[in-house]
Amino acid sequence: MKIDAQLGGLYPHLAAGMARRMEAMGFDAVWSFEAGHDPFLPLMAAAMSTEKLQIGTNIAVAFGRSPFAMAQAAWDLQQASGGRFHLGLGTQVRAHVERRYDMPFEHPAARLTDYIRCLRAIFDNFQNGTKPAYEGPFYRFILTNAAFNPGPIDQSHIPIYVAGVNPRMCRVAGEVADGFHVHPMHSITYLRDIVRPAVDEGARMAGKSVDDLDLHASVFAVLGETPAERSASEKQIREQIAFYASTPSYRALLRHHGMEDLGKQLSQTMRAGEIDKMAAMVPDKLLAEVTISADYGQLGPLLRQRYDGLVQRIATYYPIPNDEPVERWAAVVKGFNTA
Secondary structure (H helix, E strand, O other), rough: OOOOEEEOOOOHHEEEEHHHHHHOOOOOOEEOOOOOOOOOOHHHHHHHEEEEOOOEOEEHHHHHOOOHHHHHHHHHHHEEEEEEEEEEOOOOOHHHHHHHOOOOOOOHHHHHHHHHHHHHHHHHHHHHHOOEEEOOOHHHHHHHHHOOOOOOOOOOOOOOOEOOHHHHHHHHHHHOOOEEEEEOOOHHHHHHHHHHHHHHHHHHOOOOOHOOEEEEEEEEEOOOOOOHHHHHHHHHHHHHHHHHHHHHHHHHHHOOOHHHHHHHHHHHHHHHOHHOOOOHHHHHHHHHHHHHEEEEHHHHHHHHHOOOOOOOOEEEEEOOOOOOHHHOOOHHHHHHHHH
16 A cells, blocks of 8 residues: 655645655655646646655546646656656536536546546557547547647556546446545445445456556544644534535435435535534534544554555545644654554
């Protein structure tokens, strides 16, 4: 197993220093995310300021960009990093794709499958000069010329990860991707009994198994050395769990734990604008299923113990604050690696 971290400070001029600190802490990779900032620009800064640290997106919104635009960004990052880049893709939700990005969303699982196949065709053209002849149900790549081809690079295979929660998207990852980003809103039983079998089902369609993919889990970790620190961390995580659980996309997890009605109640509370009430609605039972609680000395061994045999990569959900001592997290990484 590898231990990774989320890349905070997503302004590029901050990301470079953050990535250097993560490398000094001993992390295997850092992952950017797409929210208030573009996910690729900070990774370029990270690539240029580190030597061994792997970099990746968790996630870039696929449907917000054409496959060709996505391929160009990924190719440049792979070349700049010397083959350290991982392209993590997600679909986002219909409302944001259609009303924020103003892009189509219908049949997201089938669309993402086609998107990734089109990406592979574009990468093949970049590396080998193959004729652009990909025509799928949603995307096509049938025209280019030498001016738009960046040319071959030394390490042309860019691992593609798919992010998801529900079984259908897990099957997409198994069929066409190299890895899967397990959503932080997960439990060990959901990961073991729902996610991995669904990834395996998709993988077998392509002559593989779930063990041929890298699964990466972001983990809600209630952290602190004192009761006050743990309480503040728990409050932040309860708020995030309540937000995710209010979205219909996460009903499968709640249903798995017999809590589907909670999702409906949280959705109603969200629509009523009573956001300040939502965190208190998260039951302790759900909190215990989807989080770990530890001090920093316990964190590394607990992560390895909890996820051993289930995933290949792991990271805590929140970025490490920029003022955190390097030594503290270096000890976490060491504890993880020696557990």
